[in-house]
Amino acid sequence: MLKRSARRFLAILAVPLILAGCTPAAEDQNANSEEEVVITLASGFARNHSNNEGLWMFVEKLEENAPWITIDFKGGPEVMAPNLLIEGVAAGVFDIGVMPGDYYVDQIPAMELARFTPYTPMEERENGVVEIYDEIHRDQLDVKYLGRAVAGMPQVILSRDEITGLELHGDSYRTSSATSDIVRAMNGVPVDLPGSEVYTALERNVVSGATWASVGPSSLGLEGVVSYDLAPRFYESVANIVMNERSWDDLDERTRQALVDTIAEVEPDIFAHYLSQTIEETQQWHDAGVQETRLSDEDARELLELAYFDSWDNLDWERILETSPAAAQLRDAYRTPEDELDFDRVPSGAFISDTTELLEEAR
Known part of the structure; x- marks a missing residue:
């Protein structure tokens, strides 16, 4: 797949x-x-x-x-x-x-x-x-x-320490509004930081990692202050x-x-x-010594269920539909039955489930 x-x-x-x-x-x-x-x-x-x-x-x-x-x-x-x-x-x-x-x-x-x-x-x-x-x-x-x-670029969790399961042990992670719930569900502490401050926060151990789009961390030099990028990735x-x-x-x-x-x-x-840039930038991280850490199949699926089902259900639907009635059409268009979701990739096509294999194919 x-x-x-x-x-x-x-x-x-x-x-x-x-x-x-x-x-x-x-x-x-x-x-x-x-x-x-x-x-x-x-x-x-x-x-x-x-x-x-x-x-x-x-x-x-x-x-x-x-x-x-x-x-x-x-x-x-x-x-x-x-x-x-x-x-x-x-x-x-x-x-x-x-x-x-x-x-x-x-x-x-x-x-x-x-x-x-x-x-x-x-x-x-x-x-x-x-x-x-x-x-x-x-x-x-x-x-x-x-x-x-x-x-064409998914969100990725970058970390100083290897993440071996759905447990961040209370560590702090720089997040965006899109990823705060995921870090919180993994028992991490979301931290709101401007992008310009993330490198220093990681360097000084103020945070243990950061969530970011898969294109962009290298422009901040983050591959120099993290050791792992987590798979699977999620969201577009x-x-x-x-x-x-x-x-x-x-x-x-x-x-x-x-x-x-x-x-x-x-x-x-x-x-x-952006899909190509995602692949190329991931290779830059790996060339700099960052390693991909993969969750087990069971944990990977649970993470993506947190992202695509739990977080979806937890949206403030009353406010969304009250302010934007047409969002009901968007909800119907986007909602994917759980048994039909292909976890090999983010549904939009941006998700890289196994960066190592994809990078090999891209060469």
């Missing part, structure tokens, strides 16, 4: 703040769609962050497909705090924003569901999940959901491309179609890119 999954997804590989709006004015654009359209964009990540690589793939393809569109990148966290970026887009400070749904679960509680996705971005576009996300974003924030800028790490609804409505039809078509075209490449 693993090799089939591996082959399937490896085969895919063959600024200061200013009020901004799409320019020129909508009337002029509609009168002459050959005129330049400038779209301002901000990201929840720094310009050169690995999580922006999918964004630049989209921008480059858009330049090729629609040369009349100019993406004016205004910056990353230095221009607006990542947890406020969704509000900046909703207010029209920026036309487009790129950020994980985890950054705005307070504004849209339904974004808690994104990490549970059983689909690739391409499958979400084919089966109508993209339309559900769009409805949720429009209803709550007057923001249009366009697609994924990051997909995704970031979204969203657009101010008024800016979207002001665009001419040709430009709107170019944006949608280009995102749809580049999503498979984005997914393949």
